[in-house]
Amino acid sequence: QVLSRQTLKKSLEKKASAYGETISWPGVAARYADLAIEVRRSRELGRVVNEKFIGDSLASAAKRQGSWR
Numbered sequence: 010q011v012l013s014r015q016t017l018k019k020s021l022e023k024k025a026s027a028y029g030e031t032i033s034w035p036g037v038a039a040r041y042a043d044l045a046i047e048v049r050r051s052r053e054l055g056r057v058v059n060e061k062f063i064g065d066s067l068a069s070a071a072k073r074q075g076s077w078r
Contacts, residue, residue, distance in 0.1 A: 017045055
């Protein structure tokens with residue numbers, strides 16, 4: 010299933026809020042889109058997707074770009 014930009018945005022905001030954070034848009038949207046595409050490819054190939062790794066990648070990428078507020 011292809012994620013629309015809006016669906017992806019909502020999904021990532023939900024993920025970030027689970028980590029007690031808020032995403033500042035559009036600062037890091039492209040980085041998250043790349044991550045989401047990787048996750049989707051992994052699932053299609055039947056690979057295990059490590060949720061903690063995704064959360065950590067999301068947080069570290071955002072912090073590097075100063076997007077957490």
